[in-house]
Amino acid sequence: MRLQFSLPLLGLVLTSIVLAASSSCQKDNCLRAFEGRNGGDKALSFCKTFTSGVSTATASLPVFIAQCTGSVVARASSACSCFVKTYVPQSTRSMSSTSSKPTTSPITPSTSKSSMSSTSSSTSAISTPSPTAPCLPRFSLEGASETAFNPTSTPISLTLSCNKLDTQNYTVFSSGDGSTDPFGTLVQGTNATESSLQIPGFSPGRYTITVVAFDTTGIPIIQYFSLLFGSITMPVIVVDESNAPVQNVTVTADATIYPGIKQVGVTDASGIVQFTNIYQTSIGLFTETADNKIGVNGVAGTSNTITIKLIPFRPASDTTKFNESDGITGWTGGVTKDIPLSKRDNVLVIGTNAQYNLQTAHAEPKVYPFTKSVYIKYKFQTAEVPGGYFGTQYNDYFIVTIRSNTGNMISESHSMNEMGLGAFDSAGNTKFFTLNMPVNPKTEWVQFDVGVSNVADAALDSQIIVAKLGDLTCDQCGSCETCPGDPMCQPTCVSPPLKSCAFYAGCAEATLQCGAGGYPLAYGQKNCLAFQADLTKYTPAGQDFIWNTMHCLQLALINIIKCGSTCDTAGNAAFDSHPKCYVDSGFCDLPVMDWYQVVKTVGTDLLGIKPIRQILQTGGTCASKKITEIDAEIDGYVQQAKNDMANAAVYLAKALVMKALRKFVQDLSNGVFPIPSL
Template sequence: ALVTTSPNKSSYFLSEADITLLNVDENQFNELNKTIVLQLSSPILDTNNYTVFANENNIVNNTNTTSSITIFEQFAADYVLISLFAIDINGFPIFASFDLYFGSISMPVRVVFSNGTAAAGVTVTANLTDSPRVSQAGVTDGNGSITFKNVPLRTISLLARTKDNLIGFTGVAASTKITTIVLSSTDNADTLTKSVIFDKYQREIMINASVYNSKQGYSSKFSVPGFTITTAGEGLTSTFRQFMTDANSTKIYVRYKFVTSEVPGGYFGSRYNDYYSVSIRSESGQFESISQSMNALGLGAFDYASGATDWFVLALSLSGKPELIRIDVGVANVGDSAFQSSVVVDQISADKCEKCDDCVQCKSDPMCENTCNNPPIKSCNFYTNCMEKKVSCGPDGYAIGYGSKFCNKFAHNLATFTSSGVTWVYTTMNCLQKALVSPLKNCEDNCQVLRQIAFDSHPSCYNLAPGVCSLRFSDWAAIFSIVGNDLFTLEGLTQATKTIPGCSSRLATDISSAIGNAAVSTEEKIRLNILLAWLKLASYF
């Protein structure tokens, strides 16, 4: 079994030097053309034996010392995968990989209350929908305004939330035009349901309200009819439902799907990256929310003909006392008005849980949905919508800190693989997700156990047809450009090569042949030599 606690680098035949980033951050919007420094924890770089790539293109404009490499390159792309291949003075390989987002847009946002007055002191978070871990947050000033800096020209989800549980949200293409977010609350107003449509500048253009007689009180029924909201041109469409819970209710859930005509229209992967958000709030301050975009879900999450996903579930734990609940649902047409998107909600209901052996299973359990029970290929959504929703292990847990991170990293860099390499990536991604289905369905809730189960599945998944041993040298170079010095992945690769007779020697022959090819660049030969050195050390042949 793989060891999941602080592995020793020397055991994996790697340099003990750690590489950290200076001036930029993988989790932030970075300033365009910012100088990047790769800092070694020890001054042991062999300055004559390293190479650095950006999106698989060699970076020429750099300088070095034994403790750092400084990159002066001006990147045209807003997404850049930086990968380092080096040898230290002791002869051990150094691998490092960082995916970075750059932007130059200053994006103004204004937050207002429902009566139009400025909302000061509100926390607003801007997330990159292509990679939700990349974000920027701040607090509105006295005019209800905040400006986000260095925003890439991509779809951005915006969430504003006050300390007393008012929220507002939208999804837009990054722009220098002011985006207005209107806060909504859970209160005792007569309006039970309301649909609001905004244009691309967040101006309210239509209101349809259904008024509920407050003198009779809120409905005590914990089942609300389903509904569909659809964009009407460019901009956000939103709706809400609010009602009182029954006594002793401990959880409420929303079952929904996302439908976008952008997928059958052929715009998956484009900047026309339509977006949705679903949130649940309670009067006592409980809150759950999910925001996703077409590109972030992955093409495999959709039925290509209809542009519909399978069903998803969002759930909120309750206090067990009657309280007011509000469901907010929004969908945004981003960057164009030609292709519309919808969110279909078929259930808003109280949870029903039954004990089965030692496991309590509830209707809100995400593992009951087909998209979690049988994860689709070409999608990384399983880790956030299934695994983390079932067992929340936080940003350092396997689902968020490893599974989603590397799944999306591979998905963003498929162009660097051969056709066989792409097939291997998709097959491996899907295998790793399916290995977690059974323990999650059987209510395994220990984060360390789930992490161990996940890593134990890596070697067999790497060898699932077509298998890592069938890949060309260029695919291996692409893999290492993505995983860097991640020890658990390297251990899985090592075990995978050892299970196939002759695998390591065949790979070494393929790499050596490429090194001897006059058509291969000097920088690529340096990378391959370093990869070959690690392969020989790790495989003992």
């Protein structure tokens, strides 16, 4: 944030930030002085600068301010709130053929470069609506990506679309994983133009970078970016069954705890691909060849060479059958274990067995001509959870894959931390999941592959427990009795656990198959994981709100996902459930800082603004109550800045954040926030 002021005027600067709290208009001598011969256009220019939030003046106060005795700032604020709504500038009068009587029309701030500082963000006593923009100003990343492993110590650029940036009214905060500061750390050394922001580079780690700014028309911008930075170059070699290097194989490296972050490379003549900017977190490696071979591994980011050994697509087996022993017999790898006092005779267990490398098992059952889909029912168990290592780098990983002789393939992979603590019981068990793959009439057999890996150490084991393989003749609209392999028929989908985001991928996406741009992954899972990652920044009440809201949204999806649902209809219905879930979970009663966390997370996405707007416009005193609370926060940060000059920049930046939040709430509740058609 740029702060330009002289020390004698610090009190004026600090207090001008809190003018948002004043909307009264006192017709007193102070106002008359603004309207007098020493005021006029000069007073209008003063009011624009005075209410912008940051004063750039270094001279003594104007002559007309002399009449504003006593509480100078409060009276000047009151005068400005009246004056800017009624005063007609001389330039406007001379060009107009109509009467020069004062008008009640709101002024339209200039967007020219020369008047930028005087038209900066204002949530002041100017109570006129923000001008409606043709689009909502938003920053886009240049030189970094939320879906990539980004290089460390490399500057980042943010380009602003739609309007121009008020270069006197912006600030940038960053916070790493586990941070408890709701703001984070003020980023120093930023530079701004009307169209872009430049931010210095970061050290290795995952950071939430929050930009709070105003454009030159006064529209607030509250936007965050979640970026992963790394400095490790990780070589990966792909070999076949005879350990010979394999050339021209595409390999994907996924940051398993941060879904969506990946890097893709192709092996060279030596069978090696170099992955760059890797962070020391759990990395899932996957490759698929044209001849239906796959390769998988799960490791912690390292500069050591990692080997992926291709798993061939094997001939059909007569020993593994869907309808005998639940398909558990005839596997290669894994251990069959009896289940005492259970309706099932046994399960198959594939464990890490104190090994670092991926442990696998496979089976190749034949498929009947009338089979329409096949499935595997499994659960994940890890000793890391009862051992107290959830949330650490010991983030064990698993993958389950189904392939067919006709070339179809589907896979599901997760790591412990990514699934969320709520997905596990006290012994480290998840509920059972189902991976289902449709097959066409030409399918003769399929292959199931299961892999599980220790990550970072081999001290505590993890395992996949396979309960059943199944083949189904039911259609998509069958019941759970006739279609037990349907993902939505599984316990974890019928009753999603609290404090887990696994429902979106394992249940909603597994059923709807909308892809990366659909509601389950692009919005539901993305925001759930974002809330989960920043949970330590919320108050206890805020944390309860997050998990109760996420659970409410997941339960709403259960009723939405049914026979005949499309991705569009399910997505629209899901968004319609947001306002009720927010309100029922206590959104209006949350502390201000929790509101800020929610707004910066869902407000970054245009679709996320819609439910907040509905709540504010229909929630009675929700908006006005929150604005009053925000004003108190602003007052507090201003007072702290006065009392602690050494850290005044930080407190002023926080005051600016609250000012932007206030403007966002006010404009959204008044229906003047410029939301493009949704």
